[in-house]
Amino acid sequence: MNLSQANQELDILLNYLKNSRGCDLTGYKRSSLMRRFQARMLQLKIDNYQDYLEYLQNNSEEWLTLLNTVLINYTGFFRDPESWEYLATEIIPQIIVSKQSDEPIRVWSAGCSSGKEVYSLVMLWAEILGIESCLKRVQFYATDVDEEAIQQARQATYPSTPVRELPLNDEPTLVMSTALGYAENAHQQHATELTGLSPYLLEKYFHHDKQGYTFNLQLRRTIIFARHDLMKNAPISKIDLLVCRNVLIYFTPEYQATIFVRFHFALKDTGFLFLGKAESIFNNRPIFTPVSFKHRIYAKGLDLELNDHLLINPKLHGSRSKERLDIKNSFWQTAFEMNPLAQIAINLNERLVSTNESANVLFSLTLNDWNLPFNQLEPGKLVGEMKTFYENPHRVTLTDVEWSTATDTKYLDISIVPVYDKKKTLLGAILIFSEKKS
Ligand SMILES: C[S@@+](CC[C@H](N)C(=O)[O-])C[C@H]1O[C@@H](n2cnc3c(N)ncnc32)[C@H](O)[C@@H]1O
Structure with a gap:
């Protein structure tokens, strides 16, 4: 052939x-x-x-x-240790210095595979801040498109048997970092599930039984695990350190560009992006600038412009009419995502379909909320029964809805707008929340 x-x-x-x-x-x-x-x-x-x-x-x-x-979910603890060393000595201290001593820190491992990357991050932060402070201050997110990988990551148990599969052109590196005291297994001859971990870290952070080594339960609770597709799902916001390593290599440049725009949304202005050693950023405009090209660590560069927002919809190629349609869709998507009013789209089963940044901030929505029925979420409790609305769908506005939060009472106007497809079949609703200034 x-x-x-x-x-x-x-x-x-x-x-x-x-x-x-x-x-x-x-x-x-x-x-x-x-x-x-x-x-x-x-x-x-x-x-x-x-x-x-x-x-x-x-x-x-x-x-x-x-x-x-x-x-191929190949992964490892402290994969490319020299870069982790750089992260520990040069980057994490900068994040800590930029914050008040009790301010929360948000770290996202995107494409976390079976969890070794996020546990490496937890150990690093725990070593630098101390376990107590890490437990109090750092919120980790670990996401992957592969449900099975997420399941493995949640279990956090790694046998000391040799690894079955290595990635193409990638050998487990045995150069070990010294700064954090995990140099001891540099003599290791064969790659195992535990490669990259020293006896010191194994002893301190893992519990050993006949199943293998299981990561510390208390520290595990600082991690939110979720299925998340980098090509489709909205990014997690207000991130201080975004680690996305050895994932983007599998995407075409068009899709990579889309994902970088999403990452720009995700990161705080003072945040850092840590990529894999075979990956780099090829945006037309430098929306990220390298802090260390060698270690593939980047800071935010230029602000996003409309053209970057349009990239959020990656299918900007193909036939002319399709291209026009995609551009139109991108405008609507961008308008939704960037609207200063909080907006939430839900389907007929009353599950979240989309939330914009303002809604995520107003209601502190996290990825976990995507698994819950809308009426169990804070905005859903304000709106009440959606079933009644779906029985007789038409635009309504609820005014002066009182919302008592832990710190104060707010008043909101909430517009509920039915959403139909071209054949006039009801798909769900968009809810728009506008906060009344007192
Ligand atoms: C080679 S592994 C890298 C794991 C880890 N980041 C590391 O460097 O050790 C690639 C991971 O990317 C995940 N992945 C692939 N496509 C993805 C997507 N569209 N969204 C999120 N994760 C994805 C795979 O499921 C896999 O777990």
């Missing part, structure tokens, strides 16, 4: 996954995708994409196995 035929067949396969499984791999680099698909096909002794499509259609669990092969 020639390359263009293979490409066409792969396109059909990707469209099938997108349309039937909601699993959109089209933003990933072609060459990596082909390599990973072929690795899986080789295991099944299938030598072309067409036959593999048939196999996928006949085996309902196969797409999950494929996804795991494609996203």
Whole structure:
């Protein structure tokens, strides 16, 4: 089979996954995708994409196995230790100095895989701030698109057996950091699930039993784990340190540019972004500037402009009319996300579909809230029964709704607007909250 035929067949396969499984791999680099698909096909002794499509259609669990092969969740503790060393000695102290002594700190590991990255972060902050202060001040977020990886990360147990799979062109590095006293296992010969951890850190932060080594439960509670797709979901906001390593390499430059705009939204002006050693930022405008290119650590650069906002919708290529439609959608999306009034979209099942930054701040919404029914969330309690609204959907405004928070009482006007698709089928509602100034 020639390359263009293979490409066409792969396109059909990707469209099938997108349309039937909601699993959109089209933003990933072609060459990596082909390599990973072929690795899986080789295991099944299938030598072309067409036959593999048939196999996928006949085996309902196969797409999950494929996804795991494609996203290859290889990870490690303190992966690229010299960069972690730099983070510990140069970056984290700057974050601490920029804050009051009791001010909260927010750290996000995006694409955390089985959790080794976020636990490395927790240990680093605990070593620098002290465990007590880390427990009080630091909120960690650990997200991944892969539900199974998140599940593993939550369990936090790592056996001391050799690792099964290494990423392509990536060997576990055995150069060990010295500043934090985790140099002792530099002599290690074989990579295990615990590579990167010294006896000192293992002893201090892990509990050992026959299952393996399990990360300290109390410190684990400082982490919120959630499924989050960097290509689709709104970013977490007000982040001081955003660690997204060895994830972006799998995306095309267009999608990477989209994600960098989202990361710009996510970070505080004084925040830092830490990428993997094979990754760098290629935006047309320098919205991030390198603090250390060697260690792939960046600070915020220029403010975002309208064109950057438009990138939030990555599909700005393709046919002319589609392009116009995408630009139009991007305008609406940007208008929603940037509106100073808090806005929340919910579906007919009364689950969150979208929240803008102002709503996240006003109601302190976190990723966990996405799993809850709307009427259990603070804004939902203010609005009351949505069922009645859905029975007779029309625009309404509730005025002077009293909201007592822990610190004061606010008064809000709340507009509820039904949302329909083109065929006039009701999809849900948008709620707009405007706070009355006293
Ligand atoms: C190679 S692992 C890197 C893990 C860790 N960051 C590290 O450097 O050790 C890549 C991770 O990115 C996750 N990933 C891939 N696509 C993603 C997406 N669209 N959104 C969020 N995570 C994604 C994969 O599930 C996988 O866990």
